[in-house]
Amino acid sequence: MKLSSVLGCITGTPAKQEVSGTCASKQDAEVADNERLPKAIKDVMPAPRPHWVGDGFFVHPVFSQLAFTKHVSPFLMFDYAAPRNFEPTTSRLGVGKHPHRGFETVTIAFQGEVEHGDSVGNHGVIGPGDVQWMTAGRGIVHEEYHSENLARQGGTFEFCQLWVNLPKKHKMTAPRYQPILKQDIPQVPLISEDIAMDYGYVRIIAGSYLGATGPAKTFSAVNLWDILLTTKGWPAEIQLPAGHTTLIFVRRGSLKVGAKGLVGPQGMVRLDMAGSLARLEAQEDNTQLLLLGGEPIDEPIAARGPFVMNTQDELVQANADYRSGRFGR
Numbered sequence: 051m052k053l054s055s056v057l058g059c060i061t062g063t064p065a066k067q068e069v070s071g072t073c074a075s076k077q078d079a080e081v082a083d084n085e086r087l088p089k090a091i092k093d094v095m096p097a098p099r100p101h102w103v104g105d106g107f108f109v110h111p112v113f114s115q116l117a118f119t120k121h122v123s124p125f126l127m128f129d130y131a132a133p134r135n136f137e138p139t140t141s142r143l144g145v146g147k148h149p150h151r152g153f154e155t156v157t158i159a160f161q162g163e164v165e166h167g168d169s170v171g172n173h174g175v176i177g178p179g180d181v182q183w184m185t186a187g188r189g190i191v192h193e194e195y196h197s198e199n200l201a202r203q204g205g206t207f208e209f210c211q212l213w214v215n216l217p218k219k220h221k222m223t224a225p226r227y228q229p230i231l232k233q234d235i236p237q238v239p240l241i242s243e244d245i246a247m248d249y250g251y252v253r254i255i256a257g258s259y260l261g262a263t264g265p266a267k268t269f270s271a272v273n274l275w276d277i278l279l280t281t282k283g284w285p286a287e288i289q290l291p292a293g294h295t296t297l298i299f300v301r302r303g304s305l306k307v308g309a310k311g312l313v314g315p316q317g318m319v320r321l322d323m324a325g326s327l328a329r330l331e332a333q334e335d336n337t338q339l340l341l342l343g344g345e346p347i348d349e350p351i352a353a354r355g356p357f358v359m360n361t362q363d364e365l366v367q368a369n370a371d372y373r374s375g376r377f378g379r
């Protein structure tokens with residue numbers, strides 16, 4: 051597997067536009083200017099080396115240097131498994147029963163199928179383009195495997211899993227499982243007004259874009275968009291909320307963000323919270339992105355293994371509750 055490459059990056063903030071007018075209108079003008087500003091690049095992160103999770107998931111821990119920090123809030127971590135061929139097998143490939151508390155796991159199958167079963171009684175298989183949005187809340191025990199079908203026949207597998215934090219007041223919510231099928235995810239075409247032609251799409255798994263709203267129910271404001279740019283050199287100007295975290299992952303191809311921020315395959319770019327515009331230009335045809343956006347959760351993070359709480363005491367409690375069998379009821 052070729053490791054990702056970072057072609058270069060820009061840092062700093064773009065020149066602020068001149069604010070005209072005085073006194074009464076100045077503050078409004080500054081706000082309006084901020085609204086129109088492109089989001090500056092904070093980091094360009096090449097994907098770290100992949101490692102095995104169980105025996106089924108060979109993943110790049112994509113923004114591991116910032117995982118579980120406020121810089122990526124409300125997101126905690128993100129694993130991506132690049133396309134990989136698996137031989138037919140009679141064994142179950144993946145990760146056996148394990149607990150989670152205090153956050154959500156979001157799994158997207160790009161190629162092949164993922165199977166999930168949990169202690170609340172949910173069971174499901176998702177295929178290409180489908181999503182599982184699991185809320186661990188106060189506690190769940192689940193297992194994650196390649197589907198029986200994929201294991202038996204063999205084939206290409208590509209997937210990702212994103213961990214989304216829960217606000218303190220929702221950490222002990224009841225566990226929930228949302229299977230989200232491809233057909234239920236709205237797809238907004240990117241249209242060039244010059245020649246009235248599509249040059250890609252934004253699939254809205256969570257949040258909203260140009261009036262289309264994704265099916266995922268979330269506990270804080272989250273945008274999770276699967277983006278295709280079909281044509282090299284045709285930029286898409288995407289409006290994003292000011293004040294939100296924005297992370298853009300290059301799943302395939304390569305990307306130019308703004309004037310010269312280049313992100314190679316399987317790299318991640320983190321944008322500034324200020325500003326509200328991202329100009330995304332494919333450097334190769336059929337560049338595919340995943341945009342993670344969300345309102346930061348301004349609360350302490352205490353994370354250990356499969357538990358993500360606000361304090362060390364809550365981690366100790368989570369461990370005790372799991373050991374005494376109080377999860378998933």
Ligand code: MN
Binds near residue numbers: 150
């Ligand atoms: Mn898990």
